[in-house]
Amino acid sequence: MKQLFSIISFEFRHFVRSPFKIASLILFIGAAVYGLQNGYILLHGQNAEIETIKAKNKENTAEVIGWYDAGKKGPDDKPWIDVTTPMRAIWYAPASVLKVPSPLMPFSIGQAEQFGYYKEVTNGSSTFDADLSEEIANPERLAIGTLDFSFVILYLLPVLAIILLFNIGGLEKDLGFDRLIRVNHSSSRKWLLARFGFYFLLLTGTLLLLMLIYATITGALSGTFITLYLLIVLYTLLWFAAFYFINLNGKGSASQAIKMASLWLLFCVVIPGGIHQLASLKYPGSYMTDYLDASRDETYKLYRLSADTVKQRLLAAYPDLTETQYAKDTLANEGIIGNSASGLINKLMKKAALTVENSNEDKNRFIRNTSCFNPVSWFQNRINALCETDYYAYRQYRTDIQAVIDKKVELLLQDSWNKETVDKKRFLEYVNAFKTNN
Numbered sequence: 001m002k003q004l005f006s007i008i009s010f011e012f013r014h015f016v017r018s019p020f021k022i023a024s025l026i027l028f029i030g031a032a033v034y035g036l037q038n039g040y041i042l043l044h045g046q047n048a049e050i051e052t053i054k055a056k057n058k059e060n061t062a063e064v065i066g067w068y069d070a071g072k073k074g075p076d077d078k079p080w081i082d083v084t085t086p087m088r089a090i091w092y093a094p095a096s097v098l099k100v101p102s103p104l105m106p107f108s109i110g111q112a113e114q115f116g117y118y119k120e121v122t123n124g125s126s127t128f129d130a131d132l133s134e135e136i137a138n139p140e141r142l143a144i145g146t147l148d149f150s151f152v153i154l155y156l157l158p159v160l161a162i163i164l165l166f167n168i169g170g171l172e173k174d175l176g177f178d179r180l181i182r183v184n185h186s187s188s189r190k191w192l193l194a195r196f197g198f199y200f201l202l203l204t205g206t207l208l209l210l211m212l213i214y215a216t217i218t219g220a221l222s223g224t225f226i227t228l229y230l231l232i233v234l235y236t237l238l239w240f241a242a243f244y245f246i247n248l249n250g251k252g253s254a255s256q257a258i259k260m261a262s263l264w265l266l267f268c269v270v271i272p273g274g275i276h277q278l279a280s281l282k283y284p285g286s287y288m289t290d291y292l293d294a295s296r297d298e299t300y301k302l303y304r305l306s307a308d309t310v311k312q313r314l315l316a317a318y319p320d321l322t323e324t325q326y327a328k329d330t331l332a333n334e335g336i337i338g339n340s341a342s343g344l345i346n347k348l349m350k351k352a353a354l355t356v357e358n359s360n361e362d363k364n365r366f367i368r369n370t371s372c373f374n375p376v377s378w379f380q381n382r383i384n385a386l387c388e389t390d391y392y393a394y395r396q397y398r399t400d401i402q403a404v405i406d407k408k409v410e411l412l413l414q415d416s417w418n419k420e421t422v423d424k425k426r427f428l429e430y431v432n433a434f435k436t437n438n
Helices: 002-016 019-069 086-092 138-143 149-165 170-175 178-184 188-218 223-248 253-282 285-303 307-317 319-323 334-368 375-386 391-417 424-433
Strands: 096-098 118-120
Touching: 002 019, 002 188, 019 086, 019 096, 019 118, 019 149, 019 188, 019 424, 086 391, 086 424, 096 391, 149 188, 149 223, 149 253, 149 375, 188 223, 223 253, 223 375, 253 334, 253 375, 285 334, 307 319, 307 334, 319 391, 334 375, 334 391, 375 391, 391 424
Parallel strands: none
Antiparallel strands: 096 118
């Protein structure tokens, strides 16, 4: 034990006398703090916007309730609006589906900048509307200066480890006194392991301190945070283990540095890049074609159909409508049919969205099957999952949106076809029916 402390003490003196290593660590900490701050700003911005949306929804609901209390059918400057009809009442009932960001978002932005986090659902909405996809994706934001903390961990931490470790054991061989090390220490393996251990504790301890600061600020201290930190420790340990065996059998600092850099290049650039390229060829990004076809061509075709044809299709798609008052009437009402067309459009959109989701899932499954030789991507996906910024977090968000769309269409069809007159009580039932996490 005394010898172990002696080695660690020696390595500490060696470290503080190495300006290049100290500068590299400082730059790494700066990059980590910058990434954490970017994530925190994004988290704070989304939470602030969500609170604004909630407040606006309450104001809009109070305004419509005021119309009912005053015996009005709508705003004075818009006499054509009648909130006693299901169509208008459902339109004015707030239906904001929100993806409340995880307090762990500062540790991994993931797809949070690529997809929207709030959606005002209408009868004609779908899960792949343009307002759910941002124009700037994470790689593009990285190019203009937005650095992600998980990127720092996954790609820059191994580079820092190379800088800190490349000459351990190699310097002694370069200067020709490696035999003296073996004479003074009973085990060169333990000597090398102790020196590696110093830097391992230095890095993991520094990361823990930084992460604790931001976790405290965002309220992210939880079991998930511990899991996230342990995952990062495991990732760091794997790189240190690989570099340890390189140095254990190394022939000098230059040789060790080249092997370490080659290993980083292979696992952080070549393999992930190759798999991404292969996945793009196998599952091209034109997967949105089916959705666009449904939303444009098929929708336009529906609007060109006669009222009788639309009515028959609605009855076939929604058998429960056969028991409604309008279904039993002999007189046609093109207003009811026109408002009900969104029910057929919703069916088209769900079918197209399912095609897109299935294509995405096939691509994700293909990438998961490469995890055994593509560990960096696996760790990235796991970190994103813990921070709720991965694909599946946003797929669940789209599922929530679709549930509200279905509820809107269901209520519109049932109440319109039953020729309901909407009062304040029914309007509030609409409001409560569309509430999710807002």
